[in-house]
Amino acid sequence: MRILKTAALLTAAAFLAGQAAALPSRSEGQVDFWVDGAAFAGPDGKTWQELYWSFSPNQLKARDSLGQRTAAFRTVITLADSAGKQRLGEDWRTTAPMPDSALAAQRSMVQLDQLAVSDLEPGRYRLSVGIYDLVSGSQGLVEAEVEVPSFSGRTPAVSQVELASDIAADSTTSRFRKGGLTVRPHPERVFGDATNNRLFYYAEAYKVEKAHSIRVAFSSFKDPTLRVVDTRVLSGQSGAVVQYGGMVLDEMENGYYRLWIQALDAGGGVLASSQANFKVERDILERLPQYRRIMEEQAVLEKEAGEYYSKIDLIANQAELAAYARLSQAGRREFLRQFWRKRDPSPDTPENEALREHVNRYRQADAEFREQARAGSETDRGKAYIKHGPPDEVEKRLLEAETKDVLVWKYNSGQVLMFWDRLGVGRFEMVYDKHNPQRSDPRFQRLLNQ
Structure with missing residues (x-):
């Protein structure tokens, strides 16, 4: 400040x-x-x-x-x-x-x-x-x-x-x-x-x-x-x-x-x-122990997640991202504490399982989906993995008149994602997102019916 x-x-x-x-x-x-x-x-x-x-x-x-x-x-x-x-x-x-x-x-x-x-x-x-x-x-x-x-x-x-x-x-x-x-x-x-x-x-x-x-x-x-x-x-x-x-x-x-x-x-x-x-x-007598608890909780979460703690752009909604962008540094720390607390499936346990899963997804994305000089978490497949988790089913299909594979990721939730190595150089672009038509090439819709 x-x-x-x-x-x-x-x-x-x-x-x-x-x-x-x-x-x-x-x-x-x-x-x-x-x-x-x-x-x-x-x-x-x-x-x-x-x-x-x-x-x-x-x-x-x-x-x-x-x-x-x-x-x-x-x-x-x-x-x-x-x-x-x-x-x-x-x-x-x-x-x-x-x-x-x-x-x-x-x-x-x-x-x-x-x-x-x-x-x-x-x-x-x-x-x-x-x-x-x-x-x-x-x-x-x-x-x-x-x-x-x-x-x-x-x-x-x-x-x-x-x-x-x-x-x-x-x-x-x-x-x-x-x-x-x-x-x-x-x-x-x-x-x-x-x-x-x-x-x-x-x-x-x-x-x-x-x-x-x-x-x-x-x-x-x-x-x-x-x-x-x-x-x-x-x-x-x-x-x-x-x-x-x-x-x-x-x-x-x-x-x-x-x-x-x-x-x-x-x-x-x-x-x-x-x-x-x-x-x-504020009621100072009530605030002091609460404040110490909040500071301790922030420190534990930041240490537990390291560099991934504040990387929420792939999982937060637009309203959350807009609010986060306008906060001061202290405000962002408190926002992140509440953000992860809200997503913790077992708030009574010492570990925040949602945060642990988020960190694991980032690390797995970097390990599996690296493309040339791009870190795996910065590729389309890596971002999808971080946002949606590992697919429940993976298929390879061919688009008509094409020789390059299309990767199809299917989730039990009904979500379907497709990635295509358009240039044949090992760089897979997301070409279909069932829940986001704006990111979808209509040609790939036909592959779902094959």
Whole structure:
């Protein structure tokens, strides 16, 4: 982790307030909830303003109807400009099933929601968010001044930073989706036990060039030194870019922090910057033995698997690989620990059988499938062996009008793979994958029926 020095120590009040002092904001009244927001570039020079809020439904009074417990509440949101013109006005009622009181007390239930206004003029707005319990009559209210920034200038800019409890690749439609990502905001901005010891971030940079880079760093109230989490050089990219990722908080003490996302020029100078404050809060007494156990588990797994421990690109799914790519070094270590733990068929035994099998497949692939100067694990057959394991049946067949053998690998699962030494030089290319038509040459489908 690289360390950079900042100019001066901030006062506690200034640190907690940040650039946009209004958000996040906690409600007043009997219903306790949080409201947060983030602004991004919108169409035609306008600003896209998102608003997020969350609360625990356990606060609401449930009523019994025909043997079912339900809670009913009303949500009212308004946003008005400095002249009093209303730009957002929403009012709706929600009825939700509730578990019985004993189970509800055990669960940490959270109601999370989000709205966006896509075409705001930059300036100051008055925000009001109210949640009203329709059974008990209790209520909570947030009233705040929101400064909507402009991103329409000619120089590089960075959007406001959205802090989230999770970011994942997702093709489904939801109000939390941005592009191909689902970003679940965390309006309270308190991370630790409540977020599985993780923090995620999302931001956008505008009018950046190929020679520029994006830096992610954090500082604390106690120490204003910038600690670099990630630096990404924008080779081949320009205009508007997305920056997202995650942090594992294991090595961070309880306290207040600030996350920085900065656009840098080719020499490392700051062109634009945005920041978001957050708090790390964990039960230290419970965390210390757990932390030691995690560190010990990571060390054992890394020693057991050696160089193969982090080679997961052939067996992880696209969402896992995307998440892994955005993590810091410490985050990747924790990701890999959980990745292999999740795949362990016998988690109560000292050995992780899935990891052992992964290592054996890599070694076997290198031993059996080497092709000229290419390591066996880098060939098509080697990669297939690592991903699918040894075939249950191997056949050799001839394609019509060809003299070179086609290797057919069959698996009891129904998977069929074919490899062909097209040039006759001992280099076998994968030409058919039953479960992946995009990698399949249709000519080889006929061999299955011979």
